[in-house]
Amino acid sequence: MAKLSIAEALREAIREEMRLNERVFCLGEDIDVDGGFGGAFTVTLGLSKEFGHERILDTPISEIMIAGAAVGAAMTGMVPIADVQYGDFLFCMMDQLANNAAKMTYMSGGAIKVPMVMRAPVGATTRGAQHAQSLEGFFTHIPGLKIICPSTAYDAKGLLKTAIRDNNPVVVFEHKLLYGSKGNRAEKSALSPVGEVPDEEYLIPFGKGVVRREGRDITIVANLLMVYRSLEAAEILENEGISVEIIDPRTLVPFDYDLVIESIKKTSRLIIVEEDTRTNGWGAEIAAQIAEIGFYYLDAPIVRVASYDVPIPFAPVMENFVVPSAARIADAAKKLMKS
Amino acid sequence: MKATKEKILSMYKQMFLIRNYEDKIYFMFLEGIMPGTIHQCQGQEACAVGMLFDLSKDDYMTSTHRPAGHCLAKGVSLDSMMAEMFAKSTGCCKGKGGAMHTGDISVGALPAIAITAGGMPVAVGVGLSCKMRKTDNVVVCFLGDGASNEGAFHESMNAASIWNLPVIFVCENNLYGASTHITQVIKIENIADRAAGYGMPGEVVDGNDVLKVNDAATRAIVRARNGEGPTFLELKTYRRRGHSRNDSCGYRDKGEEKEWLEKDPLTICKNYILKNNLGTVEEIDSLEKEVLKSIEAAVEYAKSSPSPAPEEALNNVFY
Numbered sequence: 001m002a003k004l005s006i007a008e009a010l011r012e013a014i015r016e017e018m019r020l021n022e023r024v025f026c027l028g029e030d031i032d033v034d035g036g037f038g039g040a041f042t043v044t045l046g047l048s049k050e051f052g053h054e055r056i057l058d059t060p061i062s063e064i065m066i067a068g069a070a071v072g073a074a075m076t077g078m079v080p081i082a083d084v085q086y087g088d089f090l091f092c093m094m095d096q097l098a099n100n101a102a103k104m105t106y107m108s109g110g111a112i113k114v115p116m117v118m119r120a121p122v123g124a125t126t127r128g129a130q131h132a133q134s135l136e137g138f139f140t141h142i143p144g145l146k147i148i149c150p151s152t153a154y155d156a157k158g159l160l161k162t163a164i165r166d167n168n169p170v171v172v173f174e175h176k177l178l179y180g181s182k183g184n185r186a187e188k189s190a191l192s193p194v195g196e197v198p199d200e201e202y203l204i205p206f207g208k209g210v211v212r213r214e215g216r217d218i219t220i221v222a223n224l225l226m227v228y229r230s231l232e233a234a235e236i237l238e239n240e241g242i243s244v245e246i247i248d249p250r251t252l253v254p255f256d257y258d259l260v261i262e263s264i265k266k267t268s269r270l271i272i273v274e275e276d277t278r279t280n281g282w283g284a285e286i287a288a289q290i291a292e293i294g295f296y297y298l299d300a301p302i303v304r305v306a307s308y309d310v311p312i313p314f315a316p317v318m319e320n321f322v323v324p325s326a327a328r329i330a331d332a333a334k335k336l337m338k339s
Numbered sequence: 340m341k342a343t344k345e346k347i348l349s350m351y352k353q354m355f356l357i358r359n360y361e362d363k364i365y366f367m368f369l370e371g372i373m374p375g376t377i378h379q380c381q382g383q384e385a386c387a388v389g390m391l392f393d394l395s396k397d398d399y400m401t402s403t404h405r406p407a408g409h410c411l412a413k414g415v416s417l418d419s420m421m422a423e424m425f426a427k428s429t430g431c432c433k434g435k436g437g438a439m440h441t442g443d444i445s446v447g448a449l450p451a452i453a454i455t456a457g458g459m460p461v462a463v464g465v466g467l468s469c470k471m472r473k474t475d476n477v478v479v480c481f482l483g484d485g486a487s488n489e490g491a492f493h494e495s496m497n498a499a500s501i502w503n504l505p506v507i508f509v510c511e512n513n514l515y516g517a518s519t520h521i522t523q524v525i526k527i528e529n530i531a532d533r534a535a536g537y538g539m540p541g542e543v544v545d546g547n548d549v550l551k552v553n554d555a556a557t558r559a560i561v562r563a564r565n566g567e568g569p570t571f572l573e574l575k576t577y578r579r580r581g582h583s584r585n586d587s588c589g590y591r592d593k594g595e596e597k598e599w600l601e602k603d604p605l606t607i608c609k610n611y612i613l614k615n616n617l618g619t620v621e622e623i624d625s626l627e628k629e630v631l632k633s634i635e636a637a638v639e640y641a642k643s644s645p646s647p648a649p650e651e652a653l654n655n656v657f658y
């Protein structure tokens with residue numbers, strides 16, 4: 001067992017898969033320039049020492065090319081891991097991801113596979129509106145893309161390895177405040193959870209969530225940073241006699257509905273917490289699905305706690321207001337218990 | 340070109356302001372009293388001042404993730420710039436924008452666009468608007484060397500050219516896109532050569548000499564105002580500090596650093612003034628003091644300004 005940060009766990013996953021399969025390679029901006037940052041959040045730092053700059057490919061600032069080249073390479077036998085410095089720049093890549101990556105297999109009648117990984121950091125960190133967005137909602141809406149969002153080091157390694165071996169395009173959302181990036185790239189007010197990661201190889205299947213905390217009264221489904229905010233809220237609520245169960249779905253496409261259903265059979269109340277904006281977000285889809293297949297287990301309306309429907313503002317007082325806090329989650333839970 | 344005494348002193352003053360504004364912010368940032376992140380422009384002052392000095396507030400400017408010099412030179416008020424850095428409601432974006440999005444449309448400074456090359460298509464639209472509204476206004480579009488590898492660059496250059504738009508593309512080539520040296524990502528020596536592919540004049544200029552920049556700017560502006568179309572200027576320059584906060588520049592060659600740090604645009608300008616008897620040491624001293632005082636005053640203004648109410652975040656989504 002080693003204790004790793006999420007950035008380190010992701011790096012180890014890439015390293016292991018690159019050792020096992022010489023077709024696996026990384027491409028992105030500033031991902032391992034000598035003397036540089038190792039990507040915006042240090043995930044790929046030092047990998048070129050072992051694999052060389054031919055397999056750790058520093059690109060020009062050309063997002064359309066990065067995403068499109070990943071598609072082309074993946075279609076023809078390579079396994080690219082593409083990197084974008086901030087999730088917001090996925091919008092620059094949108095055509096390649098939505099029109100090419102997601103549709104190739106289908107348009108070819110199943111003849112072509114696109115085994116690529118697209119890694120993207122999300123989350124608000126007082127950098128302003130163009131370096132802050134959570135984009136799960138956009139991407140879960142595109143048929144043909146798998147979407148994962150690891151919130152612990154253990155999950156980061158196991159899920160990324162599965163993503164690299166998957167024969168489909170997988171988008172990985174990683175949270176800036178969870179990486180545990182060090183040195184010059186450390187984040188102010190980061191949570192940076194460090195977790196036990198086994199030395200022996202393991203994979204985590206997609207579509208299997210985990211219960212982060214057991215409880216009786218309310219089920220909370222939350223991803224990435226919101227898992228930790230919800231755990232904090234659960235402590236507050238415990239003191240007030242409200243027992244919360246917290247589910248981290250770990251992957252959004254596919255999604256583990258069974259786990260949520262099992263939980264609400266016990267709690268009969270559901271809150272979905274997301275950092276993405278509320279309207280038409282992934283939480284809306286979960287709410288709709290549970291309303292269809294789990295309505296009779298519920299004693300109260302399904303509640304969503306999400307970022308307000310605004311771009312992320314710069315000022316910390318406003319940013320903290322827009323993104324769900326533990327207090328806001330706890331308030332929603334208290335209100336739900338009264339309804 | 341020979342500048343008048345008044346003009347060269349005024350350009351020097353603006354450059355000195357930008358340098359000291361950035362330095363002040365750098366130290367306050369290190370002290371931890373300022374939120375967010377910073378991308379600073381020390382070393383590139385002559386680019387901003389030389390390009391923008393002769394424009395009116397009815398002319399436009401688009402900027403990048405490194406906008407402070409551009410904004411100050413375009414006339415965004417020092418107080419409102421500083422207040423934005425402190426995330427105050429008196430900031431030029433009311434605390435909603437931050438360091439990467441400063442601007443003030445009332446002086447023609449669009450809020451800076453931090454998506455690399457993201458400002459270029461917008462500049463085309465602004466140029467189109469200036470032309471369609473039959474004004475003689477122009478738009479200066481700043482970009483980095485790294486930005487010239489984006490798809491948006493190609494589409495914007497082409498459109499500005501075919502429509503003869505009054506856009507001046509200003510590529511500040513500081514040799515790096517973040518940690519990546521230009522030779523790793525561009526096969527040609529001069530980015531200005533790319534302009535020929537669009538049928539647009541392209542020119543390489545010493546970006547650390549404010550007079551040379553201003554001279555090239557004058558010609559490009561005349562061309563744009565006369566409806567003769569866009570110009571591409573490549574200003575060779577260097578950033579004196581890191582790409583963003585806490586960057587020790589481990590990827591830079593120390594010899595290259597030393598060589599460029601010696602070509603300080605402020606020193607070059609000051610020497611020119613003294614050598615050509617366009618100002619005395621005393622005159623320069625006194626305008627420097629004035630600038631430093633105004634920066635201290637801006638810090639006081641920013642510190643004593645109110646923070647926005649949290650709920651203010653919900654306003655301005657729609658006009």
Ligand SMILES: Cc1ncc(C[n+]2csc(CCOP(=O)(O)OP(=O)(O)O)c2C)c(N)n1
Nearest residue numbers: 089405453454455483484485486515516517
């Ligand atoms: C579309 C997009 N990709 C990547 C980035 C991250 N990024 C910010 S600045 C920068 C380097 C830009 O280099 P250059 O255009 O030369 O400008 P400079 O920083 O040198 O002023 C990068 C890669 C971004 N902001 N937007």
Ligand SMILES: [Mg+2]
Nearest residue numbers: 483484515516
């Ligand atoms: Mg540059």
